[in-house]
Amino acid sequence: MGQGRESRWEKDAMTVEIVFALVTAAVLAAAVFGVLLVPALVVGVSEPAGKALLVVGTVLAVVAAVWRVVRVLLRFDARRRQGR
Numbered sequence: 187m188g189q190g191r192e193s194r195w196e197k198d199a200m201t202v203e204i205v206f207a208l209v210t211a212a213v214l215a216a217a218v219f220g221v222l223l224v225p226a227l228v229v230g231v232s233e234p235a236g237k238a239l240l241v242v243g244t245v246l247a248v249v250a251a252v253w254r255v256v257r258v259l260l261r262f263d264a265r266r267r268q269g270r
Contacts, residue, residue, distance in 0.1 A: 207258035214254050215247035
């Protein structure tokens, strides 16, 4: 598998894995963002606190999304190298 060109099946599997990683990362980012902001919207916070929550929520959502993409793709690569 490590020699020569990749088969069509391997390219398709890689594409599916990348799309899966991106979609699940987007869902995770939305969930993290929502967990931080929904309680703030329900309770109501002052403008500075709201802006701080917005920034923290955005940063955590981006970090969670990047973590998810990296984790999924590294796991896929490890399985591919093992020949599964």
